[in-house]
Amino acid sequence: MSERIVAPFGRRLCEVTDARDSGGYRVFSALDAGGPEPRAGQFYMVAADREWGGAGGRPYLSRAFAAAGAEAGRRGVRIDFLAEAVGPGTDRLTALEPGDGLWIVGPLGRSFSPPGELSADAAGAILVGGGIGVATLAIWRRALAAAGVATRTLLGFRDRRHSGGLELFDCSPEREAEQGEGVAGNRYSGPRAKVACDSIRLASEDGHAGHQGYVTDLLAVMLEGDDAASAAVYACGPPAMLEAVRELCGARGVAAELAMEAPMACGFGACFGCAVPLAEGGFMRLCVDGPVVNAVEIETAIRVGVGH
Amino acid sequence: MSLTVDIGTLHLEHPVLNGSGTFDAIAARRAFGDELHERFPFAAFVSKTITPEPRAGNPPPRLYETPAGLINSIGLPNKGLDGFLAADLPLLAELPVPLVVSVMATSHDGFARLVAAVGERPEVGALELNVSCPNVESGLVVGERPDETLALLEAVRPLTERPLIVKLTPNVADPAAVALAAETGGADAVSLINTIKASASDPLGARPWLGGGSGGLSGPAIRAIALEQVRRVAAAVAIPVIGMGGIETGADALAFVDAGASAVAVGTASFRDPTAGARVRDELAAALAARRSADADRIAAQRSTTAGSTST
Numbered sequence: 001m002s003e004r005i006v007a008p009f010g011r012r013l014c015e016v017t018d019a020r021d022s023g024g025y026r027v028f029s030a031l032d033a034g035g036p037e038p039r040a041g042q043f044y045m046v047a048a049d050r051e052w053g054g055a056g057g058r059p060y061l062s063r064a065f066a067a068a069g070a071e072a073g074r075r076g077v078r079i080d081f082l083a084e085a086v087g088p089g090t091d092r093l094t095a096l097e098p099g100d101g102l103w104i105v106g107p108l109g110r111s112f113s114p115p116g117e118l119s120a121d122a123a124g125a126i127l128v129g130g131g132i133g134v135a136t137l138a139i140w141r142r143a144l145a146a147a148g149v150a151t152r153t154l155l156g157f158r159d160r161r162h163s164g165g166l167e168l169f170d171c172s173p174e175r176e177a178e179q180g181e182g183v184a185g186n187r188y189s190g191p192r193a194k195v196a197c198d199s200i201r202l203a204s205e206d207g208h209a210g211h212q213g214y215v216t217d218l219l220a221v222m223l224e225g226d227d228a229a230s231a232a233v234y235a236c237g238p239p240a241m242l243e244a245v246r247e248l249c250g251a252r253g254v255a256a257e258l259a260m261e262a263p264m265a266c267g268f269g270a271c272f273g274c275a276v277p278l279a280e281g282g283f284m285r286l287c288v289d290g291p292v293v294n295a296v297e298i299e300t301a302i303r304v305g306v307g308h
Numbered sequence: 309m310s311l312t313v314d315i316g317t318l319h320l321e322h323p324v325l326n327g328s329g330t331f332d333a334i335a336a337r338r339a340f341g342d343e344l345h346e347r348f349p350f351a352a353f354v355s356k357t358i359t360p361e362p363r364a365g366n367p368p369p370r371l372y373e374t375p376a377g378l379i380n381s382i383g384l385p386n387k388g389l390d391g392f393l394a395a396d397l398p399l400l401a402e403l404p405v406p407l408v409v410s411v412m413a414t415s416h417d418g419f420a421r422l423v424a425a426v427g428e429r430p431e432v433g434a435l436e437l438n439v440s441c442p443n444v445e446s447g448l449v450v451g452e453r454p455d456e457t458l459a460l461l462e463a464v465r466p467l468t469e470r471p472l473i474v475k476l477t478p479n480v481a482d483p484a485a486v487a488l489a490a491e492t493g494g495a496d497a498v499s500l501i502n503t504i505k506a507s508a509s510d511p512l513g514a515r516p517w518l519g520g521g522s523g524g525l526s527g528p529a530i531r532a533i534a535l536e537q538v539r540r541v542a543a544a545v546a547i548p549v550i551g552m553g554g555i556e557t558g559a560d561a562l563a564f565v566d567a568g569a570s571a572v573a574v575g576t577a578s579f580r581d582p583t584a585g586a587r588v589r590d591e592l593a594a595a596l597a598a599r600r601s602a603d604a605d606r607i608a609a610q611r612s613t614t615a616g617s618t619s620t
Contacts, residue, residue, distance in 0.1 A: 006341035010583040047580065057375020060527060062580055105582060108339055263371050265378055266579035269335025272356070272382045273371040282364040283385065288335045304369060304519070 005039050007106050007268075013049060016100040017078060023164025025084050025132060026094040027068070030102045033076035038067040039111030040140035041259055041292040044079065045267035048092050049101030059089035064264045066236075066291070067107065068135035068168050069142070079104075082135035082165045108267050110292045112140050115149060115232035118255035118294070122232040124150040128219050128245055130237020131162055136259045137236055138168035152222065152231070156203040156215025156241070163209070169200060216244040223252045232256065233295075242301035249295055256295040262286040262303065276303070311593055313351070313571045315548050316471030316496040318406055318434040320351035320571060324561070324589040327526075327552050327575030328354045328410040328436060328475065329382070334399050336582065345404055349585030353403050354573070355396070357410040357438045358426075360418045362388035366520035372508040377529030377554075378576055379506045381520035384412065389425055397431055406433030408473065416463040427468025434471040436499060437464070451477040454489035461493025473550065476500040476541070478530075483537050484544035491545045499550035499573065500541060501534045527576040528554040535567055542568020556584070558591020562599075565592070 014030040021027075030046075038044075045062035053060055069080035085094040096102065115122035125144050129137045134155050144151045157163035202210030203218055211218055219233070229252070235245040236259035249256040262274035267287045275283035276290065277299040284290065284297070311322040326349075333353050337344050365385025372379040387395060392409075400407050409432050411422040419437070426432055439451035439460065450456040457474070465472065474490040476483055478501035487498045503524025508517040516522065534553020542549045551569030555561050556577040564572050572592075577584040 004338065006343075007339055009340040009343040009347055011581050053376065057377075057529075058373060060376050060580075061373050061378060263369060265371050265373075265380075265576075266582075268339040268582060269332045270330055270582075271371070271380065271579055272329070272332075272365060272385055273380060275365060275368045275370055275385075277367075283368075285335070288338060 004110070005036055005042060005107055007108055008035055011045075011103045011105045014079075014102045014104055016096045016098055016102050019096050019098060021164075022082065022167060024161040025082055025164030027080055027082055027165065027168070028093065028096050029069075029078050029080045030104065031076050031078055032104065035077060035104070036107065037070050037072050037077050038079065038107035038139075040067075040143045041111035041136055042067060042107035042109050043136075043267070043291055044081075044104045044106035044108065045264070046081070046093065047103045048096060049103060052092060054092070056088070059087075059092060061089075061265050062103070062105065062267070063089040063093065064261075064267055064287070065093075066136035066259065068138050068165065070139060080168065082132060082138075082168065084132045084162070084164075105267060109287055110290055112143075112234055112257055112259070112292050114147070115255075118232040118257065119229065121229045122255055124152070124231040126219065126222060126231045126233045127151060127153040128215055128233060128235040128237070128241070129153070129155045130215055130235075130241040131157060132165070133235075133237035133241075133259070133261075134165045135168065135236075137234065138165065140234060141169060151199060153200040154203065154215050154218045154222070155200060156218075156237070157205070157209070159204065159206040160208045163204070214241070214244070216241060216248060219245065220248055223248060223254060228252045228254050235259070239302050246295045246298075246301055257292050258295055258298070258301060259292050260286055260290055260298075260301060262291075311589075311596075313548070315434065315473065315571075317469075318352065318408070318471045318496075320406070322351045322589050323565075323571040323592070324350055324585050325352050325408070325550065325571060325573045326350045326354050326578065326585060327573040328438065329356045330575035331578055332356065333403055334396060337399075340582070345402070347583065347586065348404050349578075349583050349587075349589070350405060350574075351571075351589075352406040352408050352433060353400065354408040354436060355392075355400065355410050356386060357384055357412045358386045358389060358392045358422070359384060359411075360389050360413050360421055362386065362391055366518075368519050369517060370519060370523075372517050372523070374506075374508075374525065374527075374529060377525055377527030378579070379508055379518065379523040379525050380503065381518040381523030383520055389422055393425065393429070397429065401431040407431060408434045408436050410436040410438050410475070412438035416460060419460060419464050420467055423464040423472075424467045427470045432470060434473060434496075435468065436473040436475050437495075438475050439477065451475075451486060452480050454485045457486050458489040458493045461490055461495055465494035471496040473497045473499050475502055476537075477502050478533065478537055478553075479505045484540045487541040487545050487549075491547050495547060497548040497550060497570075498541060498545065499552065501530070501537050501553045504530050504533065526554070528556060530554050531560060535563055538564055538569050539567040555588060558588055558593075558595045561588050561592040562595045565596075
């Protein structure tokens with residue numbers, strides 16, 4: 001983990017600059033005029049400026065979202081978020097339209113560590129993403145590519161409806177067309193690391209894309225060789241997937257970081273609500289000691305109480 | 309116009325504190341850097357409650373969002389007295405405002421140990437006695453009963469000269485009676501309300517949602533209840549009352565001041581806006597100034613009409 005990026009103190013109002021469907025998910029972007037570029041793995045606490053708490057009084061608290069992309073430009077940093085409508089907060093966030101206001105606090109939390117920091121043997125990276133969790137790996141993949149780190153990416157989805165975000169990985173057909181159109185305004189302007197499409201492999205439980213089964217099936221095969229420890233693994237996805245990654249890497253002696261999720265009220269260590277059990281006993285606060293954690297630090301990635 | 313408030317020897321530059329357990333000044337400094345100290349939102353920092361021995365806290369889930377509120381079942385995780393004195397106190401001493409340390413124990417001896425050890429530290433400005441935490445069974449006993457509260461105060465009052473604030477629980481029929489007992493026992497102030505006992509259900513089964521079983525409700529959902537309790541307690545005691553419960557704006561704070569509070573605390577609102585304390589302070593100051601100005605106008609207008617009607 002590189003030195004922590006410090007957030008401006010307080011919350012600030014950003015303008016939503018883009019919002020579109022992405023498979024079964026939604027991507028929305030906000031222009032942060034006053035904040036620093038986030039590091040891959042960091043997150044924001046976000047809330048819509050209008051109709052947050054609407055008729056039923058929820059949502060009340062902000063929602064934690066990892067940055068799926070970030071691009072510094074003339075007017076500030078454009079931050080991309082990937083969301084799926086699964087409750088009152090995400091219902092509102094996936095309905096945001098350009099011009100809407102979005103309150104943000106951040107960037108918050110610990111970011112991913114380069115492979116060499118995780119293990120002396122590790123020079124490459126394997127990214128393992130599941131469902132909506134692919135978001136934070138998209139921004140990490142770009143950072144790894146910019147640093148010249150050999151990266152292989154495995155993304156898994158449940159079914160077509162619960163999938164999306166692939167264009168954040170710079171390899172959907174539409175993305176390639178746009179790159180030829182030049183740069184304008186705040187739409188993906190600026191230099192981009194060119195990342196090859198065939199370094200991504202897909203898995204889907206219903207078989208609609210790639211390997212039929214779990215993304216961890218693909219990881220298991222990849223870790224079978226003697227050179228398994230030459231890469232560090234970075235994972236983000238549902239608890240069961242993270243736990244499978246944790247066990248696989250533990251068994252093979254492979255260094256791994258997990259970007260975890262926990263219900264959060266504040267995001268900056270004030271409420272002690274986002275407890276994750278530690279291997280040594282007790283709990284960590286995921287917002288200040290994570291959300292990126294070393295796989296050996298935690299007791300389990302399985303958690304209860306997600307999705308209220 | 310002075311906004312200062314004095315509670316014994318605890319001097320506050322303005323009337324807004326944080327609710328214990330709703331802000332971690334050390335973690336916030338890691339997240340926000342030095343700007344936190346340059347723009348610290350509270351007139352004093354009230355620490356999360358410490359206990360004699362370390363506590364890990366409740367298993368998750370610890371949070372449950374409600375309409376306009378939050379149920380928490382955190383379970384008082386803390387480093388314990390020794391860990392707090394060694395690791396946290398030196399960092400908290402760097403804050404630009406006085407430090408109030410919240411303490412809780414399950415026995416008079418435990419409270420005595422905490423009050424004596426914390427009270428003798430020069431870095432500490434005051435202590436808050438947590439007799440009201442609804443997540444730990446023993447806390448309820450003291451704060452629910454005037455006789456228990458009086459007995460506790462009599463046990464710890466001789467152990468320190470520092471101001472003692474008693475944090476009351478709202479989960480009682482007669483908070484004013486408990487507040488009176490605290491005052492009789494030598495408390496310098498009372499603070500209320502703490503969270504209100506609440507629970508949430510797991511939609512997948514007939515089980516509580518929260519890992520700790522039940523929890524405490526906070527946020528705007530409880531403000532009207534808090535206001536009523538502050539009104540009753542402030543009418544019953546002469547010592548300062550620190551009012552809290554769902555305060556999000558200066559207008560909210562002003563209502564608590566009108567109800568008799570000498571100071572207010574902001575808690576859950578900080579989760580949505582880390583600078584909420586400063587914002588409430590500024591809005592409250594503006595509201596008080598506007599009211600003072602309106603009163604002056606009214607008096608001036610009245611003078612001019614009576615002057616015309618007076619004959620000598």
